[in-house]
Amino acid sequence: MPEIAALAADPSPLDRRLIVDGVPFTVRALRTEDAAALVLFLSGLSGGSRRFWHGATGHAAEATGWIEAIGRYDKLRLVAHPDDHPADLAGVADLSFSLPDHAELARYADYGLPLDPDRTVRWGPCVANAWQGRGLAAALLEPAWDAARLLARDRVVLFGGVHRDNHRARRFYLRHGFTEAGTFTTDDGPGIDMTRPI
Ligand SMILES: CC(C)(COP(=O)(O)OP(=O)(O)OC[C@H]1O[C@@H](n2cnc3c(N)ncnc32)[C@H](O)[C@@H]1OP(=O)(O)O)[C@@H](O)C(=O)NCCC(=O)NCCS
Structure with missing residues (x-):
């Protein structure tokens, strides 16, 4: 996608500075130099967090795939770290700007809530366990919505929905303004689709 490639070449429009629980934070696009930090982030997640976010695939392979994908396909990943610890990723948010026919697009159509694929972004956040409950995910919302608006999106849907038993995330x-659109079944149990305008 040309807009994603352009943001990979110059990611500065995505940069934000925030204060989270008293700590100055930088939010920015994932970049090639983050490979080792990303492996540390993924391998540091608890089994519970990992189960709810991308499943339990290999950390190194996952990180390599995400780094290789920068600027090439439909994904944009934002990361957050304390200003003075750039290798200490505390949160990651996936944004996907393409909607395959068989996934969210088909499910929302079944709910009677058809999505416009050109105006919709898929989004999924994950916060390092040590940072959960400190307001980081809430602070990452506006930077994600700003990124989505840069690509002319005005609706967000949860990327892959949310597990029914992920009560904290629900x-x-x-x-934060999401409503439930419907429920679906996966090999990993029941999921709930949630959406909001942005
Ligand atoms: C779901 C998730 C993203 C929420 O992130 P988070 O950073 O913990 O969210 P927040 O801190 O903004 O809000 C969570 C709680 O912290 C509280 N909180 C917010 N700011 C706070 C602060 N400064 N100090 C203490 N608590 C705070 C909120 O009130 C909220 O409380 P509640 O859970 O009792 O309602 C996170 O738990 C996570 O990454 N989970 C694992 C992966 C996952 O499930 N991802 C979603 C897949 S669909």
């Missing part, structure tokens, strides 16, 4: 999404 409460977080409801508190």
Whole structure:
């Protein structure tokens, strides 16, 4: 996608500075030099967090795939780290700007809530366990919505929905303006699709 390639060449429009729980944070696009930090982030997640976000595939292979994908396909990944610890990733958010026919697009159509694939972004956040409950995911919302607006998106759907038993995430999404669109079944159990305008 040309807009994603352009942001890979110059990611500065995505840069944000935030204060989270009293700590100055940088939010920016994932970059090639983050490979080792990304492996540390993924391998540091608890089994529970990993189960709810991308499953339990190999950390190194996953990180390599994400680095190789920078600027090439439909994905944009934002990372957050304390200003003075750039290798200490505390949060990552996936944004996907393409909607395959068989996934969210088909499910939302079944719910009677058809999505416009040109105006919709898929999004999924994950916060390092040590940072959960400190307001980081909430602070990462506006930077993600700003990125989505840069690509002319005005609706967000959860990327892959949310597991029905991920109560913490479900409460977080409801508190931040998402509504439930419908439920679906996966090999890994029941999921809930949630969406909001941005
Ligand atoms: C779901 C998830 C993204 C939420 O991230 P988070 O950073 O913990 O979210 P926040 O801190 O903004 O909000 C969570 C809680 O912290 C509280 N909180 C917010 N700011 C706070 C602060 N400064 N100090 C203490 N608590 C705070 C919120 O009130 C909220 O409380 P509640 O859970 O009792 O309602 C995170 O738990 C996570 O990454 N989970 C694992 C992966 C996952 O499930 N991803 C979603 C896949 S669909």
